[in-house]
Amino acid sequence: MSSLYEQLGGRDAVNAAVDIFYRKMLVDSRVSGFFDNTDMDRQIDKQKAFLTMAFGGPNNYSGLDMAAAHKPLVDRGLNDMHVDVVVEHLASTLRELGVGEEQIAEVARIANSVRDQVLNRAA
Amino acid sequence: MKLTFENRDYLLNPGETVLDCLLRHEQAISHSCQAGACQSCMLRLVEGEVSDEAQIGLKDTLKVRGCFLSCQCVPEGEMKLVRADGDDLCIEAAIQEKGYLNHNTMILRLKSSAAIEECKPGQYFTLITPDNVDRCYSIANDPSVDGFVEFHVRLIPNGAMCEWLKNTAQVGMSVKLRGPAGECFYVGDQDKSYPLVLAGTGTGLAPLYGIVRDALQQGHVGPMILYHGALVEKDLYLVAELNALAGQYKNFSYRPCVLRGEAGQFYTAGHIEDVVLQELPEDKAATRLYLCGAMEFVASLRKKAFLHGLSSRLICSDSFT
Ligand code: HEM
Numbered sequence: 001m002s003s004l005y006e007q008l009g010g011r012d013a014v015n016a017a018v019d020i021f022y023r024k025m026l027v028d029s030r031v032s033g034f035f036d037n038t039d040m041d042r043q044i045d046k047q048k049a050f051l052t053m054a055f056g057g058p059n060n061y062s063g064l065d066m067a068a069a070h071k072p073l074v075d076r077g078l079n080d081m082h083v084d085v086v087v088e089h090l091a092s093t094l095r096e097l098g099v100g101e102e103q104i105a106e107v108a109r110i111a112n113s114v115r116d117q118v119l120n121r122a123a
Numbered sequence: 124m125k126l127t128f129e130n131r132d133y134l135l136n137p138g139e140t141v142l143d144c145l146l147r148h149e150q151a152i153s154h155s156c157q158a159g160a161c162q163s164c165m166l167r168l169v170e171g172e173v174s175d176e177a178q179i180g181l182k183d184t185l186k187v188r189g190c191f192l193s194c195q196c197v198p199e200g201e202m203k204l205v206r207a208d209g210d211d212l213c214i215e216a217a218i219q220e221k222g223y224l225n226h227n228t229m230i231l232r233l234k235s236s237a238a239i240e241e242c243k244p245g246q247y248f249t250l251i252t253p254d255n256v257d258r259c260y261s262i263a264n265d266p267s268v269d270g271f272v273e274f275h276v277r278l279i280p281n282g283a284m285c286e287w288l289k290n291t292a293q294v295g296m297s298v299k300l301r302g303p304a305g306e307c308f309y310v311g312d313q314d315k316s317y318p319l320v321l322a323g324t325g326t327g328l329a330p331l332y333g334i335v336r337d338a339l340q341q342g343h344v345g346p347m348i349l350y351h352g353a354l355v356e357k358d359l360y361l362v363a364e365l366n367a368l369a370g371q372y373k374n375f376s377y378r379p380c381v382l383r384g385e386a387g388q389f390y391t392a393g394h395i396e397d398v399v400l401q402e403l404p405e406d407k408a409a410t411r412l413y414l415c416g417a418m419e420f421v422a423s424l425r426k427k428a429f430l431h432g433l434s435s436r437l438i439c440s441d442s443f444t
Contacts, residue, residue, distance in 0.1 A: 011179055014160065019435050026430060040425055044435050048180065049161035060157040 004056035024089040066117040127203040142193035159195040171202035184306035224360040229276040239266040242303035244333030251299040261330035275329035309338040316345040318404035324352040327416025352395030407432035414440040
């Protein structure tokens with residue numbers, strides 16, 4: 001059986017999803033403040049890394065990396081609500097791309113599995 | 124097999140990626156996801172070949188410059204590499220002409236056979252004076268057609284480069300150029316029918332003027348519109364040349380915007396950002412947008428154009444710091 005990442009369409013799926021997802025984040029005032037870095041290209045690349053990971057694709061991030069990447073955001077108040085928002089936009093992005101509910105649930109499960117690391121809580 | 128990085132050779136282990144090899148040799152290469160997504164490990168190929176696999180997801184303007192993701196690249200032959208943002212060698216050039224485009228903008232034309240072969244209209248060079256003052260300037264023409272490199276220089280009171288250009292620089296004098304760099308240039312090898320929108324403030328017009336003429340030269344057939352934003356009317360320049368170009372090519376239009384302008388003039392009175400956003404082409408997903416000029420202008424319009432539906436991969440920008 002092929003992996004979730006392959007079922008979703010691999011890197012093409014990431015490229016198709018990234019603009020839609022990032023637009024949702026930028027216009028949602030609950031989370032847009034975390035993306036005020038003016039270097040949009042860099043942000044887009046980071047979001048691709050995020051999507052690749054959430055789609056179950058190849059990545060070499062450890063829990064420690066995830067904690068370090070989000071530490072400055074936690075210092076600025078990142079909490080469970082924000083992770084919920086991310087998961088919500090992730091799901092609606094995939095829905096727009098015609099992905100089935102079962103696979104969307106799987107993606108949400110992967111994203112939620114690193115919640116504690118992202119929020120810098122010792123699991 | 125060997126790899127040449129910044130002029131030093133490194134031996135590759137079988138099956139090893141470029142990134143792993145360089146890290147193993149303790150070269151400081153930034154990297155993060157190691158899955159070809161985050162693009163932090165991008166390097167640039169100078170000689171050799173790179174597989175399509177290592178360029179997936181990169182902008183066309185980066186691909187044609189030989190940029191690739193080192194974590195996704197297992198070399199099949201010898202490769203010569205540099206950092207993607209690395210300084211290229213310095214090139215000798217001589218001042219061929221200097222003059223004025225308007226009350227606060229100079230034009231500088233330089234002769235240099237080496238520079239002419241290397242660069243694309245819209246990229247930039249760092250200009251270095253004999254006393255080592257350096258500033259970046261965009262290429263405003265197609266040097267391979269004209270035989271010289273043209274820069275537009277905004278005159279800043281007491282700016283070191285401006286003072287040198289005004290008071291010391293003379294025709295025939297030697298200067299150095301470093302580069303070229305930058306990813307703002309025309310890409311038309313696959314399709315020449317997409318809509319092109321170009322918007323610049325101040326001497327941000329220079330690269331756009333280069334790109335427009337390059338696109339027309341290469342036979343671009345899609346609609347092209349160039350916006351030049353200025354504070355007051357006398358800050359505009361190349362008005363006659365751009366109007367002539369618009370008269371000559373049906374698919375090209377020129378739209379000067381003056382912030383403190385009056386209604387009923389040859390320009391549009393208002394903020395360039397509002398004018399551009401109001402007039403975005405219908406086919407937003409296919410539109411390519413070039414933005415050059417002041418940093419706040421570029422960052423703001425870039426984000427707004429993206430939120431209006433333009434694809435992030437089709438927005439190219441250069442800003443002055
Ligand atoms: C739901 C679980 C999450 C996962 C799996 C995740 C994953 C990632 C990954 C893989 C990166 C790239 C790290 C790098 O290579 O440097 C990243 C960066 C980033 N994430 Fe998350 N993330 C999550 C939640 C969030 C949330 C809730 C926010 C804010 C609302 C957020 C905001 C960011 C930002 C702003 C960056 C870029 C940081 C920088 O510029 O260095 N992430 N994330």
